[in-house]
Amino acid sequence: MVPLLGVGRALRDAGHKVRVATHPERHQLVTDAGLEPIAAGMSGPEMSRERARRWPETDRLPAADWAVRMFSQILAPTVLADLTGLVDEWHPDVVVHEEGEYAGPVAAARAGIPWITHGWGSPLRPTHELVELEKHTAGLWSSVGLEVLPWSGLYRHGLINPCPAALQPVPPGVAVSWSVRPSSLDEAVGSTIATDGIEAYVGFGTVPVYAEDVEVLTAAVRSCTSRGLRTLVTTTKDDIACKLVEEGGDGVVVRSFASLPEVLATCRLVVCHGGAGTVLAALSAGVPLAIVSQGSPSQTRMADACANAGVAAVAGADAGSIDIAVNLVLDTPTVGQRAVVVAGEINAMPDPAALIPDLESLA
Structure with a gap:
């Protein structure tokens, strides 16, 4: 949508x-x-x-x-x-x-x-x-x-x-x-819900099978906080939020929604499921990713493409694999450098207004 x-x-x-x-x-x-x-x-x-x-x-x-x-x-x-x-x-x-x-x-x-x-x-x-x-x-x-x-x-x-x-x-x-340049939810609806000082963002979309996988969320949070990163997690489930706060303590901030463009301005890393919205928001900000690929075809294509482009590491759903991916991204400067290059490409793409004459010509 x-x-x-x-x-x-x-x-x-x-x-x-x-x-x-x-x-x-x-x-x-x-x-x-x-x-x-x-x-x-x-x-x-x-x-x-x-x-x-x-x-x-x-x-x-x-x-x-x-x-x-x-x-x-x-x-x-x-x-x-x-x-x-x-x-x-x-x-x-x-x-x-x-x-x-x-x-x-x-x-x-x-x-x-x-x-x-x-x-x-x-x-x-x-x-x-x-x-x-x-x-x-x-x-x-x-x-x-x-x-x-x-x-x-x-x-x-x-x-x-x-x-x-x-x-x-x-x-x-x-x-x-x-x-066309990808737009975020914030750009679409004009939201300005910000959280300051975040160094890592963890989010697994809105589809319950991914978004409510508490074991994967917990593993991702643990990987980020173990590297000393102040981590923001998004979830709409109160029980999951409580567990994540217990896991990460003061190093974790849990929100039901966050303004990604503002959060990503201070981020060093995004851990996500490979959904296009989150991945493109991260890359638009020049932030590299650890992508936990769990089988959705479009997300698998995105994960593979990001790995091939050198802007992400791909992980399985187990804690050890997530740790490896997070550490690889944080410890490999070229991954972040490549993400910045892709950000330049994305931000040079036309905005939707540029398409209007072509769409009008179809009528």
């Missing part, structure tokens, strides 16, 4: 009517960005419950084995049902959807409207995964009387790509692409 808000605000500022279709659980985020939310789809918890009901065997499998199927066959049909009515009533000039949202291209194709895919900022999936995706989304397309398009319609009319070239020089499968 967050990457879309930057383009949405730029379109609004250029005088265009913008509506953001998402579940009401994210409407406050959209409203805070100064945009108009429209209800679509189901909530994250509803989707997870339906996945467990429909495919109980997936509870015993890693998320990488079923995540695409869940988003394409459980969430997307509910989004499509709502989008169809919205598009028929409003008939927008263009639809912008994020790369893991599969209903947007179907609703747009049905109405004869061009659509643009907005990348998350992670390296894009390889073309063989795009071909595999067609099997998961074929029913979605046939539900409105259409044959599934190659790669499920992703990138059909263009890609807005916040992934810097240092992490993926050539986006696979893309004919038309516009580079």
